[in-house]
Amino acid sequence: MQQLFDLAFARLDRAKEKRVEFGRMWETYISDHPWEIDLTVISETEFEFFAVQRAPAPAALSLVFSEWLATIRAALDNGFYAWVAAVTRQNPPAQAERLQYPICATSSDFKRQRSRLTSVPQEIVDMVEKAQPYQSPLGPESNLFYWVNELARTDRHRTPHIGIGRIATHKVRIKVPEGVTARFDPSVQPFQAIDDRIVLCRFTTSTPLRRSDLYGSDFRGVGIDPEIRAWAGFNMGGRRQSLRDRMVYAEIFTRRDLESMAAHSGCKPPEGFQLIDPASPPLE
Template sequence: MQQLFDFAFARLDHAESKRREFGESWKQYISQHPWDIDVRNVTPTTFEILAVTREQAPVQLSLAFSDWLATIRAALDNGLYAWVASATGQDPPPLAERIQYPICSTAKEYASQRKRLSGVPVDILDKVEAAQPYQSPYGPESNLFYWVHELARTDRHRSLHVGLGRVGAHRIRLHLPNDVTATFDESVKPYHHIVGELVVGRFTTSKAISRFAIKADLTGVGIDPEIQAWAGFNMAGQRPSLQQRMTYTELFTRNNLENMALFSGIEPLGGFTTLDPADAT
């Protein structure tokens, strides 16, 4: 069954190329400077600096993300198929048309999937259950496969995912009249995605001035890619960037595929990269 596993790992390698394609689409998008900077009066001495979306992210960005999602999902499904085929010694294995890697948020949901996967050996189902999102101590939404499942389901059945900008670096410089000083409001934490507009800074001047007397330099503000439906992701209190999430998802998927191969007595092309088979003996 070596070839079946080779196909599953090839899918995952293809996902990496789709992530790079997504990154290139993002670079092309931001090269057009799709955000404007605006200064808004709150009071005569209080001002807000806003990043305002001038041009929405192109559909090519959403399509690249869609392809990445579908490829990750397919790699998991292919891996489970290869595992079952290896365990049963049959290709196709029993009830092959039902084989799809289950991703469940509750134990009840997984119990239903076990019934659907009645042709899969019980020991495989037990091992797959141990890796389910509902087993995570931080809740299913902290599990990357939960998001693969939810995002891919929306992508397939409803619509492409919307690409956005997210403030990833924050440094603002002000140019004010010589007799005016400013104090920034440090409670503003603008590390968020931009939907329409986002307040990236707030400050108070030493005296009332016109907003047209203020020039804001935001060259120190970095804007990274984001997917709107995934923007709220939280991993054990951390909020990794979208690129980090995509990379972690590929690593997490590879680790699961390598475990499937190890249980099947198969060595992936290029060897094991996320686990040491000796640790399992």
Template structure:
């Protein structure tokens, strides 16, 4: 059943193309400088600096992300179909219409999903269970495969995922009037996504100031792409850029496919990349 595995990996290989297309679409969007800077008084001596979105991200960005998600999720389903065919020696395998790759948040949910895979032997079901999101030490939502399933499900059945900007680098320079000193409010959390507007800085001056009396230089503020529904993702309390999340998700998805190829005694195109077959634990890698 090598051909079935080849097709599953071919689908996975398309995701890096979509990721590059996403980056190109983002670069085109930000080339028109779709954010303005606004300075407003909170009170007479305290002012806020805001990044204000004047042009939303194009729908094309959401469509490309949708295609990236769909290819990832489908590659998992294609690979477990290939595994079922390899194990049973049949194409299509028994109960082919029931086969899908399980992505579960609880043991009870996995038990229900496992019933769809009755054509597979117990040792393979147990191996699939080891990589489930609920096995992650920081919970299912720290697991990137859980996000693929969740985001793809909502994209497929509800609505496209909205693209927006997130502050990725933060360095603000303020030029106050002569003789005026300022103190920045360190409680402001600038590394966040911009829906309509975002406070990127707040400071208090030594005397009352109006916005027109100061000059704000935000050339040190970099805005990176973000997906609204994925913006809150944290791994062990740490945030990751969307680019890193996408790259790691692709790697972990390939890890799942390689494990299924190993269980089906087939060879992934290009060989095994995410684990070393010389390592006795190599075929049991778990993706977070």
């Protein structure tokens, strides 16, 4: 069954290629400066600088992300199929058309999935259940496989996901006349997704100013990274992660599970074991 696992790992390698392609496409998009910085005068002493999108992300960006999602999901399914085939020594295994790596947000969801896995050895079902998103201590939405599954399902049955921007680095320098001070509003949270428009900073000056007094403010320290609208709210334990990091970690976790499946099957990854000890390969 080694060839089946070779194909599953090849899928995962393909996902990495799609992630790199996604990054290159994003760099091309932002090289044309699709966001502009503008100023809102709230009063003589209150102002806001904001970023506004003047050109949406290209549709091709959404399609490349779709291909990445589908490839990650398929790698898990291919690995699961290979695992069952290896353990049962049947290729195709019994009820092969019903085999799919389950990704469940609740225990009741997994119980419903068991009806599709009646031909799968119980030891495999038990190990897969330990790795389910609903087992995550911080809840299923902290689990990257949960998101891969949900995003892939939406992409497959409804519409591709929309690429947008996220403020990744935020270093704003406000230029005010000599002798004038500016106090920033700490309630403005710039590290969030940009969907058409986002306030970068709001501030109050010690004396009334004209719009022209603020020309020369420096926004070169504001960095904009890619984001997917449906995934923009993700955080792990209250910590933000970039889209790139989420994609990389999803690939790492997929490889870890594929390595575990291979080890339980007496097979090996084409490039050897990198993330687990094949002598004791947990899947959890």
